[in-house]
Amino acid sequence: MARIELNNLAHRYAPGGEYALQPMQHVWEDGGAYALLGPSGCGKTTLLNIISGLVQPSEGQVLFDGVDVTHRSTEERNIGQVFQFPVVYDTMTVFQNLAFPLRNRKMAEDYVNRRVRQVAEMLSLTDVLDRRARNLTADAKQKISLGRGLVREDVSAVLFDEPLTVIDPHLKWQLRRKLREVHEQLNLTLVYVTHDQTEALTFADKVVVMLAGQVLQVGTPQELFERPAHTFVGYFIGSPGMNFMPCELSGNEALVDGERIAIDPATAAAASQNGGSLQLGIRPELVRLATEGESGLLLKVDQVEDLGEHQLVTGHFGSHQFHVRLDESEKINSDGLRLVFPVEHTLLYADEHLVGAGGAKHG
Amino acid sequence: MDKREYQWAWLMVLPVLVLVAFSAVIPLMTVVNYSLQDILGRSAFFVGAEWFEETLNNSRLQAALMRQFAFSFTILAIQIPLGIGIALLMPKRGWQASAVLILITMPLLVPWNVVGSMWQIFTRGDIGLAGFIIRELGYDYNITANAVDAWVTIIIMDIWHWTPLVALLCYSGLRSIPEAYFQAARIDRASKWATFRYIQLPKLTNVLVIAVLLRFMHSFMIYAEPFVLTGGGPGSSTTFLSQSLATMAIAQQDLGPSAAFSITYFLIILAVSYVFYVTIMNMQKEKAAQQGAGGAE
Amino acid sequence: MSLVLEGVSRSVEGVPYLDNINLVCERGEFNVLLGLTRAGKTTLMRVMAGLEPLNAGRVLEDGVDVSKVSVRKRSLGMVYQQFINYPAMSVYENIASPLRLERLPKADIDRRVRDEAARLGIDHLLDRLPSELSGGQQQRCAMARALVRDAKLILLDEPLVNLDYKLREGLRSELRALFADRDTVVVYATTEPEEALILGGKTAVLHEGRLLQHGPTAEVYRNPVNTTVTQVFADPPMNLMQARIEDGQFYVDGREGIELPPHLSHLATGHYTLGLRPHHLFASDRGQGSVSLVGEVEVAEVAGSVTYIHLDVNHRDWVVLERGVHTVHPGARFEVHFHRRHLYVFDQQDRLVASPDSELGQ
Structure with a gap:
């Protein structure tokens, strides 16, 4: 678990080019659920990639619990990530999928066993632990992706990149509920990228609304609804x-x-x-x-x-x-x-x- | 749907049917015809399965068949892993990727008999670079006298010529794996080996089946390269099936037995390919089943 | 023209996709096909277009059997989920393409292309290529192409599903006007009840290949014939509970009897399923003899202007719709109140026997 600081962070893909991300200064509290919300091209994915370590920012720093991780690789940042489409190890069982990050870290087998069952229980995956991952539905696969992040007790943050895109509309609320539950139980720092207001407002304690590489407002769902700080936020949140x-x-x-x-x-x-x-x-x-x-x-x-x-x-x-x-x-x-x-x-x-x-x- | 439309559709396929009839069916029938008759000049009489019995009991042909299987399985055992390995090492993007792709494709562009000549010269003890160097190193290398030397050389030649095909297939298969899988593997701290074993290899399965099928059929019919390189020697140590067949049909004019032999040869390839085909179809069925029943929408 | 489906069935390798569908679509009417994913909407549209062979039944256009007529000989426009345009043609050429196939005079084509583009609000983009447009503009272009030739039948298969919700909002509110004065049969497939309500016209509710209900959209919404329709044609779905009715009272969850409201007073003794719409459940006591139940919060979904609170009420998944943005924590105790006059009732054969809006069964 970690507090994430974005210190004078900005990004340009080409030196001297236009800012993909305008300079920003933010602190995301440890254990908070944050959503990055905006239309496509607003820079939310770039920001997520900077936090995950996939993109090196051209200016400023990323700090996890006060430690500068700007130049650290993804694996050194100790994060979990859930992608737009399910990323599971097809040939492994659900159990092996969840155990994979622990076994790679050479954890004792009885600990692995205990921990995997604990996480599976939390995500309602216990019944399918022995099934091959590839035969499961998209929402179960997304839970496996999430589980592979949660299974590490020391994970700094879990990042989500539009994780409900492939989920049947009528099943989305169940996964949203799982995400909320996980957040309330584990008190993890979570960062969630989406262009959908329902996703963002349901998931997050604080929503970061972005437009054209700029953060327009960081606020609770209620603040965004009742006191939008910018006309775009007023337009983007709410239907109509x-x-x-x-x-x-x-x-x-x-x-x-x-x-x-x-x-x-x-x-x-x-x-x-x-x-x-x-x-x-x-x-x-x-x-x-x-x-x-x-x-x-x-x-x-x-x-x-x-x-x-x-x-x-x-x-x-x-x-x-x-x-x-x-x-x-x-x-x-x-x-x-x-x-x-x-x-x-x-x-x-x-x-x-x-x-x-x-x-x-x-x- | 519209029945008349279907009839039109058949008409469109007709030229292809005619073409196939002339290019494949009629020659094949001729061969079947020959395989059942004894042809002496203008007279011909029916011999039934005699030619088949003769060819199947022919110890030279049996030896060639064993050699053929040994050759095909050896090159498969080497080329498939090697092709995967090369594909894994190839750069993913940028000019380096293009450069490597062009370099690797080169051997595929060389005509088959030219490959044989190239290697024949290359391995000559007097003027060939490889042959000369190996002899300088103290090994008495001679593909015209030593059966093992000839075998090894033919296998290396085939690897040089055809591994690029396997590598290209695998490369395209690897490129189609979404980047997110590799990122997930890094986050999970999967080792290079684990990434290969649990992500790349499973996603390559389909491509590999195609590669194996192509390479098997190809190698089982190999003719020009060893013929040019060793002429099937020393002795008959590198005489493969197609060369035996050519000798029988063209040099000895044993039309009946060679026709029977051709058909047997054809059936073996057909049978093995069928096994591969069924494997592919089963894998695809399994895939379809995974995607859930009923794709009405 | 009118489009009539008579006993249409379609199955592939023993898997039924459509099961004995009877449907009449009149010209000048907006026909919505509503159903969850895999309900058979796309298959039904393909049948209407003549793209899908039938196992049984007929398709009639103006009384003429067209079941065996090729799609190329029909007058048809179609819009898909994906934004399908010719990538190498400008927007103008894309819209003009069906007219060029009909070999219309140039001036005619030009006029109709510009008219259609203006109606869809893309007349300023005619020189662009599809790849230079936003998703919403690309779909407008695809729609203009489908509409421009004044086909007898226009099929739209979830055309808005791949748009961001803001673009969807914009285009959705224009749709009704766009089709209002056209002399064609318009069929529009969607999974979203809200879209059906906005578009109006008639709605056919499909589920697992069967047609459950067909009628004026508002009527279907107000009087769903069975509980399956309440789950398909309501987002979030209607909240259901089992109850026993006896002596002018109803019994739920082992509680004491509650007096029946007037619209249910005719119901005979027996077991029933009661239904309540999510917006007829209130977080606070509204008086007037309201009834309360206690549940546990599963999750609160905030959809901008409203909050959907998912509850576990005696092991039933219920949803409460609250206006505005509310934060409720999972696991919290939550009391819901409802007015008895809002109750829907279904009998044991799963038929609607009473609804707040009608005098059924009287």
């Missing part, structure tokens, strides 16, 4: 993403196409000092319908999608498209909806960055 509308500031109110929306005074004050081009952001599930007698902004409704569990309304304020997510039971007036923007959920963004607490720029 956050609503954004360009606005101007007038006292403690935002002006959107002449309509006034109340803003938290502290945020408004910070925004007026900050300057920059302003946008108002609010989640489709955090706006609410005005109750009778309450005044609200009128949303022109373009489309209502009944998704069983909820209804998704697509409409517009002036020229700005706007989504609202409502309960299945809400009656929707197809002419328009009166909406209330709760102050605590109405956020301001200056030049794409969140204004106010927690909105400090990363970079």
Whole structure:
């Protein structure tokens, strides 16, 4: 188990070329579950490869528990890794697969036996220990890959590279549960790369959202949902993403196409000092319908999608498209909806960055 | 589906059928015809299985057959491991990989009888580089007089000529193994040997079966190289089946026995190839079974 | 045109892929084939296209048996999971290719290619090669190619499955409009219930090669005929429990009898399966005589806007859907509440006998 420090880390594939990873400074706590989330090409895989030792960063250091491992090879870093597709030793049994890393390290056979059974128990592989690995399903194979990392008690960290890609959609939650359980039981440092928000938010204590080689936000799933630090995070997390509308500031109110929306005074004050081009952001599930007698902004409704569990309304304020997510039971007036923007959920963004607490720029 | 479409499809295959008929079926039938008759000038009469009995009881041919098996299994035993070894040592990428690939492919580009001449000159005691050096080292090397020398030389020549094929096949097989396997092996601290034994070798199995099959058929029919190099000698120590056959059919004009012999020869190759074929199919079936029943989607 | 499948069966080497499928798809309608992986959706589409021979049954187009007509003689457009385009042709040429085969006048082709590209939002990319496009754009190009020739039948086989979820979101919401005013039979295969609901039209639920239910999408969703449909057409699947009904009360998990809600009052004494949708389970007591059960948290899946909490409730895998992002630890005790009016009931022959939305069996 290890605490991972990325010290002024940056990477360029060619000297003097563009940064594949912008300079960054992060500490990932021992025993934490971290997810690197972003669209393809955002640099998350490069970062994982730097941590695993497959890629040498062009600048900065990687520290495991304070020890500089930047120039150490993958095998010297004592990590485990689960790949996008199952990597198992086909000709070996499940037991032999799990025992392999221990036997290669010349552990005593009775210890190997004990430890393998312990890990197999944890991953629900006990029943198949004597089966050949190649005859198993993809999810069992992925558990074997994971098991080969976990079987070493001193493993520094386990890295995951989109490990659920080949898993049947209806079985994914079971593997996600296994991963959570493993994390809660063993308190290991885990790093998980994915482009899928559900994977990241389900797996991780802290999600690292990346775009174009840059870390935009490191936060808990709740923080990413409620207070996205960057408009991209707001867009990328949530289905559909956050609503954004360009606005101007007038006292403690935002002006959107002449309509006034109340803003938290502290945020408004910070925004007026900050300057920059302003946008108002609010989640489709955090706006609410005005109750009778309450005044609200009128949303022109373009489309209502009944998704069983909820209804998704697509409409517009002036020229700005706007989504609202409502309960299945809400009656929707197809002419328009009166909406209330709760102050605590109405956020301001200056030049794409969140204004106010927690909105400090990363970079 | 559309029946008429299938009939059209058969029509498209017709030229190939005609071609195969002329190139393989008709000559083969001629041979079968000869093998059952005694042909003297213009007259021919039916002899039944007589020629087959004669060839099967011919001790010279029996000896040649044993020699042939010994040769094929020897070169397989050497070329397959050697080919794997070379493939493992070949660089994986960059200009070095291209360079090595070109170098290694060279022997495959040399025509078979030229290979024989090259080695014939190469191993001559007077002007051949190898022959001269070995003699200088004090060994009385002479492939025209010493059967062991001749044998060893032919085997080395065949290894030189054909191991590259095995190496190329294995190389492509090795290249198709995803990098993640090697990374996983490093993380598990697998030794070089364990990596080979548990990752590379299992992933090479299919390729190896093909290599073995090709090399067996090839080597079992070897003719030009030893014929040019040793002429089958000294004595008949390097006279393989195809050379015996050629002698019988062309030099002695024993058309009936040589036809019977050809068919026997053909059946042996067919039988051994069939065994290999069944092995491959079984392996593929096992594979398909692994991928789970019902691939409807 | 209309496409009718009559008693279609298909098996390969004794393995049945399709078992006696009867299905009518009308023109101008969106037909969704919904099923888990390996339900037979792709095989059924191949049958519709004429790519797959039948062991039994017929395929009729406008009343004409086309079971034996080659795919090349049919009017058909198809979009696959993979982004299949001609790699050496520009987007323009890709979209134009089916029209060129029909030898249409140049001006006609140009107009239709540009129209179709505009509808799919790729008109600014016409000069690019497919390899220079993002996944979403590549799939738009493949769709434009399938749509441009106004084929009588358009088949889409999980076209969005290989896209990142953000791209999927974008394209998905456009699909309905894209097919709205076309005079063709559109068949769309998917594993995702949400896609079926967004696309609307009619849904056919397939499972293990059999057609379980076919009808207007919302109707199938609200009144699933059996428990298998509730597992296929709901993500996460409906939560089920065994119960006994007697004297106007129902008994679950050895608890005291609970009074039946009005929509279940007609049910006779006996054993039933009760179903509850994940969003009808609440983490807090909502009053109004709600019922509570206790489970243990297995995992909380956070899907951006909602959290799926997987529970073990008396050895049943249940899922609770909560809005927003919630962190719950595996192993924690979790109390769920539900309203009796949300209950679905299936009898012992696994037929729906009561649902919150209908007056079944009255």
